[in-house]
Amino acid sequence: MGKTILEMKNITKTFPGVKALDNVNLKVEEGEIHALVGENGAGKSTLMNVLSGIYPYGTYEGDIIYNGEVCQFQKIKDSEEKGIVIIHQELALVPQMTIGENMFLGNERGTKNAINWNETYGEADKYLKMVGLSETSRVLIKDIGTGKQQLVEIAKALAKNAKLLILDEPTSSLNETDSRALLDLMLEFKKKGMTMIIITHKLNEVVYVADKITVVRDGSTVETLDCHETEISEDRIIKGMVGREITDRFPKRSGVKIGDINLEVKDWTVHHPLYTERVVVDKVNFNVKKGEVVGIYGLMGAGRTELAMSMFGKSYGTDISGTMKINGKEVNLKTPREAIDEKLAYVTEDRKGNGLVLGKSIKINTSLANMAGVSDRGVIDTDKEYNVAAEYAEKLKTKTPSVEQLVGNLSGGNQQKVLLAKWMFTDPDVLILDEPTRGIDVGAKYEIYCIINDLVASGKSVVMISSELPETIGMSDRIYVMNEGKFIAEMPASEATQENIMAAIIQSAGGGDKS
Amino acid sequence: MAKNYMDVLKKNAMLIVLVLVFIFFTVMTGGQMFQPLQFNALITQNAYVFILATGMLMCMLTGGNIDLSCGSFVCFLGSVGAVMLAVKNMSTGLSIALMILIGVVYGGVLGFLIAYVNVPPWIATLAGFLAFRGLGTAILSNNSTTGSISLSNNEGYMALFSGKLFGTPVGQLNITCIIVGIVAAVVVVILNFTTRARKLSKGYEADSASSVIIKSVLAVAVIMLFAYKLALSGGIPTVLVWVVAIVLIYSFITSKTTTGRYFYTIGDNAETTRLSGVDTKLIMFLAYLNMAVLTAITTFLVTSRFQAANSTAGTYYEMDAIAACVVGGVSAYGGSGTVFGMVVGATLIGVINLGMSLMGVNADWQKIVKGMVLLAAVVFDILAARKNATK
Numbered sequence: 013m014g015k016t017i018l019e020m021k022n023i024t025k026t027f028p029g030v031k032a033l034d035n036v037n038l039k040v041e042e043g044e045i046h047a048l049v050g051e052n053g054a055g056k057s058t059l060m061n062v063l064s065g066i067y068p069y070g071t072y073e074g075d076i077i078y079n080g081e082v083c084q085f086q087k088i089k090d091s092e093e094k095g096i097v098i099i100h101q102e103l104a105l106v107p108q109m110t111i112g113e114n115m116f117l118g119n120e121r122g123t124k125n126a127i128n129w130n131e132t133y134g135e136a137d138k139y140l141k142m143v144g145l146s147e148t149s150r151v152l153i154k155d156i157g158t159g160k161q162q163l164v165e166i167a168k169a170l171a172k173n174a175k176l177l178i179l180d181e182p183t184s185s186l187n188e189t190d191s192r193a194l195l196d197l198m199l200e201f202k203k204k205g206m207t208m209i210i211i212t213h214k215l216n217e218v219v220y221v222a223d224k225i226t227v228v229r230d231g232s233t234v235e236t237l238d239c240h241e242t243e244i245s246e247d248r249i250i251k252g253m254v255g256r257e258i259t260d261r262f263p264k265r266s267g268v269k270i271g272d273i274n275l276e277v278k279d280w281t282v283h284h285p286l287y288t289e290r291v292v293v294d295k296v297n298f299n300v301k302k303g304e305v306v307g308i309y310g311l312m313g314a315g316r317t318e319l320a321m322s323m324f325g326k327s328y329g330t331d332i333s334g335t336m337k338i339n340g341k342e343v344n345l346k347t348p349r350e351a352i353d354e355k356l357a358y359v360t361e362d363r364k365g366n367g368l369v370l371g372k373s374i375k376i377n378t379s380l381a382n383m384a385g386v387s388d389r390g391v392i393d394t395d396k397e398y399n400v401a402a403e404y405a406e407k408l409k410t411k412t413p414s415v416e417q418l419v420g421n422l423s424g425g426n427q428q429k430v431l432l433a434k435w436m437f438t439d440p441d442v443l444i445l446d447e448p449t450r451g452i453d454v455g456a457k458y459e460i461y462c463i464i465n466d467l468v469a470s471g472k473s474v475v476m477i478s479s480e481l482p483e484t485i486g487m488s489d490r491i492y493v494m495n496e497g498k499f500i501a502e503m504p505a506s507e508a509t510q511e512n513i514m515a516a517i518i519q520s521a522g523g524g525d526k527s
Numbered sequence: 528m529a530k531n532y533m534d535v536l537k538k539n540a541m542l543i544v545l546v547l548v549f550i551f552f553t554v555m556t557g558g559q560m561f562q563p564l565q566f567n568a569l570i571t572q573n574a575y576v577f578i579l580a581t582g583m584l585m586c587m588l589t590g591g592n593i594d595l596s597c598g599s600f601v602c603f604l605g606s607v608g609a610v611m612l613a614v615k616n617m618s619t620g621l622s623i624a625l626m627i628l629i630g631v632v633y634g635g636v637l638g639f640l641i642a643y644v645n646v647p648p649w650i651a652t653l654a655g656f657l658a659f660r661g662l663g664t665a666i667l668s669n670n671s672t673t674g675s676i677s678l679s680n681n682e683g684y685m686a687l688f689s690g691k692l693f694g695t696p697v698g699q700l701n702i703t704c705i706i707v708g709i710v711a712a713v714v715v716v717i718l719n720f721t722t723r724a725r726k727l728s729k730g731y732e733a734d735s736a737s738s739v740i741i742k743s744v745l746a747v748a749v750i751m752l753f754a755y756k757l758a759l760s761g762g763i764p765t766v767l768v769w770v771v772a773i774v775l776i777y778s779f780i781t782s783k784t785t786t787g788r789y790f791y792t793i794g795d796n797a798e799t800t801r802l803s804g805v806d807t808k809l810i811m812f813l814a815y816l817n818m819a820v821l822t823a824i825t826t827f828l829v830t831s832r833f834q835a836a837n838s839t840a841g842t843y844y845e846m847d848a849i850a851a852c853v854v855g856g857v858s859a860y861g862g863s864g865t866v867f868g869m870v871v872g873a874t875l876i877g878v879i880n881l882g883m884s885l886m887g888v889n890a891d892w893q894k895i896v897k898g899m900v901l902l903a904a905v906v907f908d909i910l911a912a913r914k915n916a917t918k
Contacts, residue, residue, distance in 0.1 A: 325804075347804070348801065348803065349804035349805075365799075366796070369796045370795070371796075371862055372791070372792060372862075376788070376792065380788075380799075380805075383788065387784075390784050390785050390786060391783055391785075392784060392785060394783075395729055398731065434803070
């Protein structure tokens with residue numbers, strides 16, 4: 013194939029006490045899409061930070077050879093000048109600024125002291141077209157969806173004259189349609205000769221776009237697979253990532269008896285908190301039985317999180333109507349506290365934003381939602397608090413030296429376990445798990461699934477909100493499909509396939525137009 | 528082992544700075560700083576900082592929120608109190624009760640505006656900062672020709688909030704003071720060792736025996752030094768009792784109670800705390816209610832020390848309180864900081880003030896130095912945090 017555009021040779025990067033990268037080698041050919049996969053903490057992002065100059069030359073060992081010359085990047089600007097542009101997982105856009113302003117932020121058009129706005133917006137529109145966006149560049153970032161924001165990030169990279177584009181988890185916050193559109197855009201850029209490196213956890217995407225796959229494990233490159241020589245299956249990639257064969261991605265649940273209805277929701281309707289006439293959840297009816305995992309599948313923006321949060325003590329929305337019964341008793345939950353007291357738990361999808369207190373210890377996070385359980389008349393029993401946290405850390409196999417460790421220092425999978433521990437400690441009957449495996453690696457996902465199985469085995473009910481079809485089908489007993497605020501289908505997991513779920517969504521969207 | 532020593536040094540950096548600064552001023556003033564009267568002055572002159580900074584700490588924990596109005600409120604409440612005590616000749620008990628009530632009402636209104644109406648704290652309290660200074664001055668000029676009301680005749684009031692407990696003449700060793708010092712020292716030592724023994728018996732991480740011994744020896748030395756010096760200066764200043772009581776109560780609240788815990792988690796992530804079933808608005812409300820009550824107590828100490836209410840009372844007190852917190856390692860963004868740290872910060876600023884006055888540094892330069900110390904403390908904090916983060 014083409015010539016080698018980038019070679020990273022024997023890269024070693026150590027942080028005090030940790031060897032993050034150990035003799036990593038990566039070779040990327042011009043005009044290919046190279047996927048970098050590995051578990052969380054394997055070193056993918058560190059490697060890309062070395063490449064883009066975030067870790068300046070001299071703080072690591074080894075060589076970066078780009079277009080035949082050894083590079084010594086001191087800062088991001090240096091690598092960008094060579095055409096290496098990285099798009100980070102967390103979008104770096106200013107919501108209150110227009111697309112055009114964002115696109116040339118730090119790279120403004122015009123003279124040294126004055127910005128030329130016509131040139132700014134003119135050029136911005138040009139780049140927007142290249143990524144297939146029809147918006148004008150004068151629209152504010154906050155007024156467009158996440159999918160489009162991701163495209164703006166790419167347009168911004170193009171504006172920097174990118175030759176080698178690095179995309180770190182570009183689809184982690186996109187729904188399936190937007191993800192597919194983004195991947196197709198990547199394939200189109202490839203045809204034009206752009207070289208790309210994509211970091212992702214979603215293996216179906218890797219199989220879809222990648223020419224080559226490099227697997228990173230524990231700070232070293234394990235292997236590079238060529239997708240054109242042989243067909244590479246997802247299982248083959250997982251084997252490389254975890255170093256062993258995972259025979260079943262979803263642990264079997266056997267002998268769990270499904271009992272009476274534990275939670276029942278009728279005609280649940282929620283309005284948007286600001287645009288109060290907009291209906292976000294529309295007359296939803298559903299139930300969960302004891303010992304049952306119910307999956308709620310829907311695309312991003314279908315109203316799943318809004319449904320869950322509005323149920324959890326009216327944490328979202330206004331003008332909420334409908335009835336909710338827990339254990340046969342009708343409840344009217346006005347605050348999160350009342351919800352917790354009625355044995356309902358909401359395990360958020362946004363663990364950093366509203367699930368955990370990152371600057372505090374595992375211990376403090378574990379007890380936060382049930383301080384009464386570790387205190388007497390408002391005075392904390394510090395020994396008991398420590399023991400509770402330590403017990404859950406052991407039970408959920410949280411990897412940490414001590415429960416005094418700050419949660420912010422843990423990997424995504426371990427943070428998720430602390431979040432689960434926090435809610436399990438409130439001793440709920442019904443747990444609503446919102447995207448319980450988002451952004452965590454294959455090994456940790458499996459462990460989370462095992463925890464879910466243990467929960468229902470002990471007679472609790474689990475409502476699992478997910479936008480991953482395989483996970484929904486693999487873990488649920490029963491599945492509800494949600495779209496545009498409505499529940500449009502219900503089926504036992506045994507009858508569910510990826511095809512009939514997607515068909516239900518497409519059908520309901522089509523039906524909605526006619527009526 | 529060397530790493531352990533470094534950790535200990537880092538953890539107690541401000542404490543070490545405090546000792547070094549104290550030694551520096553002792554040398555520069557030819558030993559004057561080490562005189563018994565200066566120990567007494569250090570406490571009586573800075574009592575207001577300790578108490579206001581305790582309230583400020585609780586506000587700052589909730590997310591870097593501050594109260595700019597406390598200094599002006601001291602002036603206002605002081606003049607109202609002086610009118611009741613010295614002009615209307617009301618009883619001491621009733622006057623104190625009414626002053627606390629006014630504090631509670633103001634704190635309630637302020638807390639309501641900030642927690643439930645969502646007025647940004649610095650704006651809500653800026654209004655108070657302006658209004659109460661004006662109100663206080665107006666009340667004083669309406670009731671007195673000099674713009675100041677003397678309280679020196681109200682002996683009961685004065686005895687409650689100033690003077691000495693079981694006072695003796697300066698230079699004579701006050702036995703009560705020494706006994707209290709010994710008791711305090713013994714209690715601290717016993718607490719240090721029982722805490723360690725309890726931790727070990729339950730199998731938790733505990734400090735090594737040597738570090739507990741060193742800690743205890745240092746604590747005993749500091750307590751006894753203070754007791755001895757205060758004994759020679761005439762006895763325990765009454766304000767010290769107030770300060771110690773408040774510091775101990777709030778140490779307990781912040782480290783041992785669920786309510787105290789919520790102040791910290793809200794400062795770090797309010798939304799997480801809310802979804803964990805905590806009434807976050809109530810906590811914000813409490814922070815400002817509490818601040819106003821502590822400001823009322825401060826007012827008693829201040830008017831009593833000056834034996835009068837006047838229109839300049841409380842000027843810059845809010846800034847002193849904020850500075851004490853920040854120098855003492857309380858995060859300007861909320862979520863972290865301890866009462867002990869704040870006490871060290873307040874003492875450090877007090878020592879610098881006193882030392883410079885003794886050296887005869889003029890007031891302008893004192894302000895410049897204080898500003899620099901504040902800036903240095905924050906920069907040091909940020910750099911230390913950054914170093915920890917890259918570990």
